[in-house]
Amino acid sequence: MPSVTSRKPGQPEDTADFAENIRHLVSRMPSIAEASKRMGINRQQLNKYLNGSSVPSLRTMRRIATLFNIPIEALTLPLDEFGHHIGDKAAPDKMSSDHSLIAELAGAFTEASEVLKPYCGRYFRYNCVPQMPKYVLRTYAIIFQRQGVTQALVLERFAAAGTPWSRSNVRRTRHLLSYVQDRIQFIDCGTPAHEVTPGFALFYPVYTSGVRYLSGVLLSNFGFGARPIYSSNIVMQRRRAGQSLREDLAACGLMSLDDPALGPEVRERLCFEDGTPALHLAG
Numbered sequence: 292m293p294s295v296t297s298r299k300p301g302q303p304e305d306t307a308d309f310a311e312n313i314r315h316l317v318s319r320m321p322s323i324a325e326a327s328k329r330m331g332i333n334r335q336q337l338n339k340y341l342n343g344s345s346v347p348s349l350r351t352m353r354r355i356a357t358l359f360n361i362p363i364e365a366l367t368l369p370l371d372e373f374g375h376h377i378g379d380k381a382a383p384d385k386m387s388s389d390h391s392l393i394a395e396l397a398g399a400f401t402e403a404s405e406v407l408k409p410y411c412g413r414y415f416r417y418n419c420v421p422q423m424p425k426y427v428l429r430t431y432a433i434i435f436q437r438q439g440v441t442q443a444l445v446l447e448r449f450a451a452a453g454t455p456w457s458r459s460n461v462r463r464t465r466h467l468l469s470y471v472q473d474r475i476q477f478i479d480c481g482t483p484a485h486e487v488t489p490g491f492a493l494f495y496p497v498y499t500s501g502v503r504y505l506s507g508v509l510l511s512n513f514g515f516g517a518r519p520i521y522s523s524n525i526v527m528q529r530r531r532a533g534q535s536l537r538e539d540l541a542a543c544g545l546m547s548l549d550d551p552a553l554g555p556e557v558r559e560r561l562c563f564e565d566g567t568p569a570l571h572l573a574g
Contacts, residue, residue, distance in 0.1 A: 310343035311370045316359055317341065330355055333402050400440045403470035407441040410434055410468075410475070410502055414527040415539070416445065417557055418509050419548075419568035421521045427553060427561065427568075429543045432527060434468065441468040443477060452544035452552075456537060470496070475505070492525055502529050506560045524569035526560045 317337075320326045327334045331354055332347075339345035347355070356363040365373055414432045431446040443466040450460045465480045479490030494507030509525040530539060546553060548561075548568065563569050 307343055308369050308373075309346060309367060310341060312366055312368070312373045313340050313355075315370065315373065316355075329358055331401060400467060400469050403468070404436055404439050404441055406470045406496075407434075407468055407475065408436065410497075410505070411436060411441070412502070412532075413530040413534075413536075413539070414505075415530065415543070416525065416527050417553070417561060418523045418525040419561055419570040420523070420545075421519050421570065421572050423545070424568050424570065425548050426545050427548055427550075429546055431539055431543050442466065443468060446540060446543065448540060448543040450544045452542055452546040452550075454541070454544070456541040461540065464490075466490075466492075475507070479511070494525075494527070504528055504556065504560065520573040522571045522573075524561050526557050528554075528557060 317323060317326045320329070323337065323341075324334065327337045330337065332340075332351065336345070340347060352363055352366055356366060411434045414434070416430045416432045417427050420426060420428050428447075429452055430448065433444045433446075435442060435444075445464045445466060447462045447464065448456075448460060449462065450457075466477045467480055469476045469478070473496065475494040475496055477490075477492035477494070490509070490511040492507055492509045492511075494505045497503075497505065505527040507525050508522060510520075510522050512520045542552070548558065561568060
């Protein structure tokens with residue numbers, strides 16, 4: 292009795308036809324590496340599609356079809372029908388640059404997931420703020436992965452550290468994380484209410500076992516007043532598992548640079564050698 296292979300809805304029945312069609316599309320691109328980036332698929336997985344040992348999910352097939360501006364159904368046709376159906380649509384010089392850029396960005400985020408997995412967890416985040424050089428803003432960051440993309444939820448508390456906690460003075464922002472040229476990048480995507488606050492942070496990765504601190508540079512603007520653009524050293528301090536989220540949030544807010552709770556390691560990472568905050572205002 293012939294064996295029956297389970298197949299998810301929308302996946303190709305004939306993997307040989309699909310593999311040939313993918314090879315045909317990739318042949319129209321400068322290289323397999325470029326195809327991998329534009330499709331948002333890591334190189335190893337794309338090779339499996341090309342040799343017919345694996346078929347993509349329906350979601351991945353939609354992304355490929357969108358990139359090449361062809362119907363998703365065309366990907367499962369025999370090669371002679373596939374070539375006739377798509378004509379010149381999939382030629383690289385006819386591709387939408389928007390689709391290529393989106394696929395490339397998506398690929399950068401998904402390919403970084405394995406590298407960034409050890410950094411998932413909860414952190415205190417510290418940076419100096421303009422117009423208040425003697426103070427440090429302590430916020431709370433939760434790094435997690437969802438659907439292959441590494442994200443961070445940052446909770447900013449607009450109150451003095453140690454005062455009673457309330458949801459009304461907490462602002463949430465979402466960040467996307469990528470790993471590019473040996474640096475961890477945080478891209479501020481704004482609040483759930485679609486309020487976008489331009490912000491970008493660049494961290495040096497940790498190569499030893501265990502992550503206690505991440506150090507980097509933040510480019511942003513302050514949340515009120517004249518809203519000047521500024522850069523500041525930024526430090527993330529990992530919190531141990533099992534610590535109370537409510538107590539951690541109550542500890543967030545503005546705190547003096549001389550506060551003993553800040554700790555010497557954080558203070559040294561935030562300041563120049565002379566002890567002044569590593570803070571620069573634009574303009």
